[in-house]
Amino acid sequence: MNKIIALENKEAAKSYRRVAVAACFGTFLEWYDFLTFATLAVVFAPLFFPSSDPSTSLLASLATFGVGMVVRPIGSAIFGSMGDRIGRRPVFMITIVLMGLATLFVGFLPTYAQIGIWAPILLVSLRLLQGLSAGGEIGGSSVYLTEHAGEEYRGFKTSFLQLMGPLGILFSTLQIALLRNYLSPEEFLSWGWRVPFWISVLLLLIAIKARMALEETPVFLELSKSKQNPESYLLHNFRDPQTRKRMFLLFFCISSGGAILFFCVQVYVAIFLKTSVKLAPELVDELSIFGTLALFPLTIFSGWLSDKIGRKPVVIAGLMMGALLIQPAFYAMQFIGNNLIADNLSLALAWPLIIIVVALSIPLALVVGPQSALLAELFPAKSRNSAATLPHNLAAGWIGGLLPLIVTWLNQEWGNAIAGLWYPTLFLVSGGLIAFFYLPETHKTNIGH
Numbered sequence: 001m002n003k004i005i006a007l008e009n010k011e012a013a014k015s016y017r018r019v020a021v022a023a024c025f026g027t028f029l030e031w032y033d034f035l036t037f038a039t040l041a042v043v044f045a046p047l048f049f050p051s052s053d054p055s056t057s058l059l060a061s062l063a064t065f066g067v068g069m070v071v072r073p074i075g076s077a078i079f080g081s082m083g084d085r086i087g088r089r090p091v092f093m094i095t096i097v098l099m100g101l102a103t104l105f106v107g108f109l110p111t112y113a114q115i116g117i118w119a120p121i122l123l124v125s126l127r128l129l130q131g132l133s134a135g136g137e138i139g140g141s142s143v144y145l146t147e148h149a150g151e152e153y154r155g156f157k158t159s160f161l162q163l164m165g166p167l168g169i170l171f172s173t174l175q176i177a178l179l180r181n182y183l184s185p186e187e188f189l190s191w192g193w194r195v196p197f198w199i200s201v202l203l204l205l206i207a208i209k210a211r212m213a214l215e216e217t218p219v220f221l222e223l224s225k226s227k228q229n230p231e232s233y234l235l236h237n238f239r240d241p242q243t244r245k246r247m248f249l250l251f252f253c254i255s256s257g258g259a260i261l262f263f264c265v266q267v268y269v270a271i272f273l274k275t276s277v278k279l280a281p282e283l284v285d286e287l288s289i290f291g292t293l294a295l296f297p298l299t300i301f302s303g304w305l306s307d308k309i310g311r312k313p314v315v316i317a318g319l320m321m322g323a324l325l326i327q328p329a330f331y332a333m334q335f336i337g338n339n340l341i342a343d344n345l346s347l348a349l350a351w352p353l354i355i356i357v358v359a360l361s362i363p364l365a366l367v368v369g370p371q372s373a374l375l376a377e378l379f380p381a382k383s384r385n386s387a388a389t390l391p392h393n394l395a396a397g398w399i400g401g402l403l404p405l406i407v408t409w410l411n412q413e414w415g416n417a418i419a420g421l422w423y424p425t426l427f428l429v430s431g432g433l434i435a436f437f438y439l440p441e442t443h444k445t446n447i448g449h
Contacts, residue, residue: 020084020157020169022108022210028094029200029207031168036103037068037127039172041404042242042274042281043193047111048120059408064124068131069401072393075135078388082136091136092144092211094243099133100204102126107197133394142392147447148374158292158372159303163296169266169291172196179284237387246378251391253435255364258371259400260424261364264326268404269357272330272434276417277337283350291357295365302369305325310441311370311377318366319432325363326425329356330418338403370443377442384447399427 037044041061049060079091080195106126112119142161149157237243269291273284306314336352379387403424410420 012440016148016150016157020145020160022158023092023141023145024161025210026092026207027137027161028167028171029096029100029203031165032200032203036168036172036200037064037130039169039176039270040193040196041271043189044123047113047189047193048123050112053152054095059405059412060120061091063327063405064127065122067124068127068134069397070159071128071131072135072397072401073390075132076389076393077135077386078132079136080386089144089211092141095133096204096211097137098128099137100200100207101155102129102133103197103200104204107194107200114353126387131397135389135397142375143370143388146373147381147384147416149373151446152309153304154373154377154447155303155306155370156300157303159300159369161372162299162303162368165262165447166266166292166295166299168398171288173285173288173292177200177282179291180285237383237390243379245438247311247387247391249434249439250375250388251377251395253319253431253439254315254367254371254374255392255395256399257315257428257431257435258320258367259365259396260427261318261322261367263400263403264322264421265295265357265360265364268407269333271362271408273333273337273406275355276411277334279337287350287353287357290354291361294358297359298361298365299369302365302368303373306370306373306443311374311443312435312439312441314366314370315374316432316435318363319428319435321366322360322363323425323432326358326421326428327418329360330421332356334417374442377445378440381447 015229043055044064045061048064049057051060075095079095082091109122109126110119121398142158145161146154146158162311176193177198179195180188183192204361212433237247266288270288273279273287274281302314302318333353336356375388375392376384406423407420410423411417415418
């Protein structure tokens with residue numbers, strides 16, 4: 001009997017690893033495709049939004065990045081309800097193909113110099129498709145993986161999914177750093193920036209093959225037998241007071257906090273160092289790599305810690321630490337950059353900047369480490385996919401995705417390169433206080449119900 005149980009446990013662990021690898025790789029591709037645009041925002045500005053004022057070009061490029069984030073909630077509403085109705089697995093196949101094709105086409109777009117106003121129009125259209133796809137994938141993948149993870153160590157097991165965003169940025173940044181190293185600036189602006197988008201087709205084929213082997217979650221299979229399907233999942237979620245309250249908490253505390261920290265640390269730091277501090281792009285890319293590598297063990301540790309002491313204290317610690325660190329960290333980066341010879345600054349001399357970037361990764365890891373498990377644990381199984389994905393993508397799209405644009409605009413309005421950072425700081429403080437008083441502890445929740 002013991003041998004049979006051991007074999008069953010071994011087979012279950014093997015099955016989960018297979019599911020986790022397929023789910024994580026698909027999410028990695030989504031993030032890689034989605035965030036390569038952010039990494040190249042400074043490059044896109046003159047190519048697709050030429051202007052005599054570089055600041056105006058940058059704002060237009062960041063606004064196009066933000067457009068993809070704004071439509072994410074629409075994608076989550078469409079694909080989230082589909083996930084509750086027809087299953088988690090088929091939705092993943094649709095979203096991955098949509099994202100992959102939209103990204104590939106970006107790599108073949110003519111620039112403004114070649115076709116005029118049609119260039120930014122086509123770029124924005126493809127960005128909209130990317131946003132719809134990301135809305136169905138990001139959040140839904142957390143539900144899918146958590147429902148496969150079982151009852152023990154859910155925070156640890158699902159924390160790996162949160163590494164896919166940083167890994168997508170890392171892979172994209174490494175490619176761009178190599179391209180900048182081997183190509184002249186003229187060659188990079190001419191065709192080198194297209195390479196990361198072309199490579200996405202290879203990743204898409206791998207992701208499709210991996211996802212074809214995915215199994216539907218046991219939770220959804222059990223639900224499908226009961227035939228308990230409300231006519232409209234979205235309306236059902238908003239009519240139920242408990243679900244509605246938890247959707248708000250997910251939006252304001254967990255997802256908004258994680259999105260703000262993610263875009264501050266993984267996206268806006270690079271934009272700030274390149275445009276405000278005027279560091280060499282190659283050095284900034286190297287600094288970004290250090291911050292991303294530090295995030296990997298920190299995120300997994302945070303997921304594990306949330307299994308031991310609970311999700312709530314870990315998330316609150318991350319929100320408050322982020323609120324305390326953002327302003328002084330950016331002031332310090334500005335001071336260091338302005339007081340060193342920025343154009344000649346090497347990585348060996350940039351160790352204070354490395355420390356700052358790594359320090360900013362700590363609060364981000366504390367919030368996103370338990371996030372995947374929390375998304376599923378907060379809601380009942382019958383409406384979990386739609387209830388979790390809508391507020392999560394609303395927060396990531398409208399709060400996090402627009403953050404670089406809003407902060408850059410506020411900085412320009414106030415004539416200060418850091419003034420706009422009061423926006424994310426105050427948001428994190430508010431989210432931490434609301435979480436302290438109202439967020440329930442969920443790490444021992446039975447997610448099968």
